[in-house]
Amino acid sequence: MESPTRRILVINGKGGCGKTTIATNLAVAYACSGTNVALMDNDPQGSSTYWASQRDPELPHVEIVAKHQRPGMYQTQAFHHRLPTDTEMIVVDGHSNARGRDLESLLRQTDIILVPILPSSIDIRAGGQFITDLLTHRLFRAAPRPVGVIANRIQPNTQTHDKLMNFLDCLDVPAVAQFRDSPVYTDAAEVGQGVVDMVDCRAARKETAQWKQLISWINEHIQPQSLARKAPKAAERKPTSISATSA
Ligand SMILES: Nc1ncnc2c1ncn2[C@@H]1O[C@H](COP(=O)(O)OP(=O)(O)OP(=O)(O)O)[C@@H](O)[C@H]1O
Numbered sequence: 001m002e003s004p005t006r007r008i009l010v011i012n013g014k015g016g017c018g019k020t021t022i023a024t025n026l027a028v029a030y031a032c033s034g035t036n037v038a039l040m041d042n043d044p045q046g047s048s049t050y051w052a053s054q055r056d057p058e059l060p061h062v063e064i065v066a067k068h069q070r071p072g073m074y075q076t077q078a079f080h081h082r083l084p085t086d087t088e089m090i091v092v093d094g095h096s097n098a099r100g101r102d103l104e105s106l107l108r109q110t111d112i113i114l115v116p117i118l119p120s121s122i123d124i125r126a127g128g129q130f131i132t133d134l135l136t137h138r139l140f141r142a143a144p145r146p147v148g149v150i151a152n153r154i155q156p157n158t159q160t161h162d163k164l165m166n167f168l169d170c171l172d173v174p175a176v177a178q179f180r181d182s183p184v185y186t187d188a189a190e191v192g193q194g195v196v197d198m199v200d201c202r203a204a205r206k207e208t209a210q211w212k213q214l215i216s217w218i219n220e221h222i223q224p225q226s227l228a229r230k231a232p233k234a235a236e237r238k239p240t241s242i243s244a245t246s247a
């Protein structure tokens with residue numbers, strides 16, 4: 001039987017474009033909407049894992065899977081990679097150096113791909129190349145999946161913003177969200193939060209419409225049964241095993 005769990009991969013070959021910021025915020029946005037979500041840290045830098053370690057356990061739960069963390073002394077690798085059986089959505093924080101078998105493993109197990117791009121000539125060029133490589137990858141061509149580009153750290157009414165928008169207009173893949181360049185993202189990351197957690201912060205509330213838009217786009221493109229089940233409380237969630245190559 002096909003697994004009801006869906007995977008979203010956030011990736012770009014360019015470092016610092018906002019992969020971790022988007023993966024953590026997306027996981028929070030799903031958690032806040034009652035979805036059982038896991039965040040898979042595929043990056044050896046472990047930024048998402050660190051983010052999760054700062055998160056208040058009272059906040060909506062985001063299960064963290066640290067791909068590169070070694071298991072504890074009494075754990076096997078399979079035990080270490082356990083996820084609750086009722087996980088509905090896995091958000092994968094991909095890393096910029098994913099190549100060869102690592103990239104293949106990520107592509108094989110992904111339902112939707114999000115590519116964040118920053119508004120600078122260097123990032124636009126590198127992002128364009130990454131998208132071309134992705135769309136022409138033999139695994140992608142064998143099983144095409146929805147790909148969405150995210151314009152990150154935008155500053156409307158600047159030249160670089162216009163340049164990025166022109167670039168996005170010419171792409172074969174849709175631009176599915178735009179996130180502003182705002183210190184609220186850094187503030188949220190410091191305390192293991194996403195902007196959707198920060199209901200009392202005006203700057204964070206300004207961003208929530210874009211997160212809702214992104215989630216609507218994702219949900220339109222994944223099979224509905226994955227989110228159809230009612231989410232039980234986090235305390236009732238039981239562990240299940242995922243393969244060590246699954247991220
Ligand atoms: N929309 C935003 N507004 C302001 N700051 C942002 C925004 N998005 C990301 N940042 C900041 O930019 C920096 C890089 O972001 P992030 O770590 O998410 O990038 P990354 O692609 O995961 O980097 P790496 O390739 O090193 O994994 C961080 O300090 C983050 O807080």
Ligand SMILES: [Mg+2]
Nearest residue numbers: 019020043047
């Ligand atoms: Mg990162």
